[in-house]
Amino acid sequence: xxxxxxxxxxxxxxxxxxxxxxxxxxxxxxxxxxxxxxxxxxxxxxxxxxxxxxxxxxxxxxxxxxxxxxxxxxxxxxxxxxxxxxxxxxxxxxxxxxxxxxxxxxxxxxxxxxxxxxxxxxxxxxxxxxxxxxxxxxxxxxxxxxxxxxxxxxxxxxxxxxxxxxxxxxxxxxxxxxxxxxxxxxxxxxxxxxxxxxxxxxxxxxxxxxxxxxxxxxxxxxxxxxxxxxxxxxxxxxxxxxxxxxxxxxxxxxxxxxxxxxxxxxxxxxxxxxxxxxxxxxxxxxxxxxxxxxxxxxxxxxxxxxxxxxxxxxxxxxxxxxxxxxxxxxxxxxxxxxxxxxxxxxxxxxxxxxxxxxxxxxxxxxxxxxxxxxxxxxxxxxxxxxxxxxxxxxxxxxxxxxxxxxxxxxxxxxxxxxxxxxxxxxxxxxxxxxxxxxxxxxxxxxxxxxxxxxxxxxxxxxxxxxxxxxxxxxxxxxxxxxxxxxxxxxxxxxxxxxxxxxxxxxxxxxxxxxxxxxxxxxxxxxxxxxxxxxxxxxxxxxxxxxxxxxxxxxxxxxxxxxxxxxxxxxxxxxxxxxxxxxxxxxxxxxxxxxxxxxxxxxxxxxxxxxxxxxxxxxxxxxxxxxxxxxxxxxxxxxxxxxxxxxxxxxxxxxxxxxx
Numbered sequence: 269x270x271x272x273x274x275x276x277x278x279x280x281x282x283x284x285x286x287x288x289x290x291x292x293x294x295x296x297x298x299x300x301x302x303x304x305x306x307x308x309x310x311x312x313x314x315x316x317x318x319x320x321x322x323x324x325x326x327x328x329x330x331x332x333x334x335x336x337x338x339x340x341x342x343x344x345x346x347x348x349x350x351x352x353x354x355x356x357x358x359x360x361x362x363x364x365x366x367x368x369x370x371x372x373x374x375x376x377x378x379x380x381x382x383x384x385x386x387x388x389x390x391x392x393x394x395x396x397x398x399x400x401x402x403x404x405x406x407x408x409x410x411x412x413x414x415x416x417x418x419x420x421x422x423x424x425x426x427x428x429x430x431x432x433x434x435x436x437x438x439x440x441x442x443x444x445x446x447x448x449x450x451x452x453x454x455x456x457x458x459x460x461x462x463x464x465x466x467x468x469x470x471x472x473x474x475x476x477x478x479x480x481x482x483x484x485x486x487x488x489x490x491x492x493x494x495x496x497x498x499x500x501x502x503x504x505x506x507x508x509x510x511x512x513x514x515x516x517x518x519x520x521x522x523x524x525x526x527x528x529x530x531x532x533x534x535x536x537x538x539x540x541x542x543x544x545x546x547x548x549x550x551x552x553x554x555x556x557x558x559x560x561x562x563x564x565x566x567x568x569x570x571x572x573x574x575x576x577x578x579x580x581x582x583x584x585x586x587x588x589x590x591x592x593x594x595x596x597x598x599x600x601x602x603x604x605x606x607x608x609x610x611x612x613x614x615x616x617x618x619x620x621x622x623x624x625x626x627x628x629x630x631x632x633x634x635x636x637x638x639x640x641x642x643x644x645x646x647x648x649x650x651x652x653x654x655x656x657x658x659x660x661x662x663x664x665x666x667x668x669x670x671x672x673x674x675x676x677x678x679x680x681x682x683x684x685x686x687x688x689x690x691x692x693x694x695x696x697x698x699x700x701x702x703x704x705x706x707x708x709x710x711x712x713x714x715x716x717x718x719x720x721x722x723x724x725x726x727x728x729x730x731x732x733x734x735x736x737x738x739x740x741x742x743x744x745x746x747x748x749x750x751x752x753x754x755x756x757x758x759x760x761x762x763x764x765x766x767x768x769x770x771x772x773x774x775x776x777x778x779x780x781x782x783x784x785x786x787x788x789x790x791x792x793x794x795x796x797x798x799x800x801x802x803x804x805x806x807x808x809x810x811x812x813x814x815x816x817x818x819x820x821x822x823x824x825x826x827x828x829x830x831x832x833x834x835x836x837x838x839x840x841x842x843x844x845x846x847x848x849x850x851x852x853x854x855x856x857x858x859x860x861x862x863x864x865x866x867x868x869x870x871x872x873x874x875x876x877x878x879x880x881x882x883x884x885x886x887x888x889x890x891x892x893x894x895x896x897x898x899x900x901x902x903x904x905x906x907x908x909x910x911x912x913x914x915x916x917x918x919x920x921x922x923x924x925x926x927x
Contacts, residue, residue, distance in 0.1 A: 283300065283304065556612045561575065561611045563578075564758050565602070573596055576588060578735060610625045649816070663703045674873070688856045693854055704770060756812060773826035783803070855868045870897065889922075
């Protein structure tokens with residue numbers, strides 16, 4: 269007998285020899301696997317045939333099954349169907365009575381003849397009922413019939429008849445004993461389940477033979493009373509009495525044959541005793557702390573948050589990092605915090621990477637950030653430190669030099685660029701942003717473009733050294749509002765940690781329109797269709813710019829549209845007109861003549877510029893403003909532009925302005 273594992277280790281030549289030995293037809297073209305399975309199939313067929321041939325079944329005698337009957341019994345009243353009713357003796361007929369009377373009066377010879385004739389007559393009657401009954405049974409029934417009782421002493425002939433009858437009974441019992449005892453012993457020793465299983469195997473017998481066996485076998489159920497009731501009947505109404513205990517099957521017994529009817533050796537390891545060799549548990553590779561990530565935190569209403577990526581403009585994305593509520597509370601995190609952390613890969617049934625350890629919050633130690641003061645409780649001051657826009661020659665141009673002289677920008681400035689369409693406000697913002705980035709690397713610059721053209725977003729992201737967050741005009745208004753809110757919260761959190769942040773917003777008019785679209789109706793509508801409460805949040809955005817005492821500042825430089833032909837834009841501009849502390853106005857007349865920057869120098873100025881410029885520069889600027897005060901915007905810009913182009917820097921330009 270070969271196992272599959274042993275056959276797989278053999279070569280094809282060895283397998284071919286084994287196949288020929290067991291009588292399997294294979295060809296050299298057959299594959300190794302087909303030859304192995306052919307040999308195994310042959311072994312299985314041979315072993316099954318041997319097991320069937322070696323199996324011997326016991327020869328049993330089948331008893332006649334009787335139908336189940338439902339009845340009620342009360343004591344000894346009623347019929348007890350659990351016992352076989354005794355055969356009722358037939359009353360002697362008139363012919364029988366006459367025959368017995370003749371036997372008593374006729375001489376011995378005639379009596380002998382009558383004894384032979386009477387059984388014959390009874391035998392013919394019995395043959396009419398059952399043709400297969402034997403002669404011995406008829407004689408037995410004839411002798412069993414009681415004769416009519418006669419008072420007085422029995423005659424010699426009667427005594428001889430009784431002796432003959434007794435001898436016939438003993439001869440019949442001797443013949444019946446070997447037939448009745450053997451089947452009873454077999455039935456008592458054989459398991460009922462085995463008999464039921466082997467019934468289909470026994471040879472069928474005719475009804476006559478079954479009846480003959482039943483009659484010969486009889487019922488050894490004990491003596492019967494005169495009322496045809498078994499003497500062992502308890503008389504309590506029960507119809508089932510257990511004589512032999514039923515066998516109890518052992519459920520834990522192991523089978524002795526396998527699926528191919530092959531005997532199982534007791535030495536083979538069983539499923540319950542076999543112990544698999546324990547392999548050393550391999551430690552799973554821990555990815556925690558390997559991958560680092562960062563993002564801006566957005567806390568949702570349920571307490572947990574996500575670190576949003578700037579690549580997706582701080583909106584939902586696959587790169588989001590999950591932050592649990594316990595981590596939010598443990599580190600005192602707020603919406604807008606810039607978190608540097610380590611993450612772990614998502615587990616089963618998880619979608620996002622999860623935060624494991626925080627390295628820094630807004631560029632500071634997490635322990636220091638816990639004690640920070642909220643942005644609303646910080647003390648705002650006037651800007652007292654000026655952004656130098658002319659320190660780097662690569663970013664210095666006439667536009668930047670004019671802005672640095674006539675409308676200086678300080679840290680914490682709230683500047684508003686009032687511009688008509690097609691006056692070059694976007695190019696001017698780009699120049700200012702690059703100048704601040706080149707001369708003040710400590711400042712964090714964000715360019716927020718709301719409701720702008722997609723091509724402008726691409727150009728701004730490629731030409732400006734700053735973080736560009738945009739929501740183009742084809743996006744819904746609620747997305748404009750969401751992005752602006754996250755950018756403002758991020759700027760506030762950085763200011764709380766002492767950073768200088770600059771936000772360029774283009775434009776605040778479009779942002780106010782978006783807030784007006786998403787705000788719920790208050791019932792009060794201003795001129796142009798502006799809701800009374802719609803401008804509250806845009807004012808809060810623009811009013812967040814401030815210079816913080818003891819470090820930190822938020823500078824916002826926003827553009828406001830005028831002369832667009834929309835009444836709503838005029839209302840929005842009037843709301844923001846007096847809120848800024850620096851104003852730079854552009855004139856379309858100059859832009860139409862291709863004079864850039866198209867700045868109206870007379871109307872552009874900065875509040876408290878004395879805090880931003882040194883006394884010498886401040887005195888020279890008084891002279892310049894007095895010189896151009898009576899000029900129109902075109903003459904003033906031509907005069908200043910010609911003088912600035914001819915000088916190297918603003919210090920040289922101011923030196924030529926001697927009062």
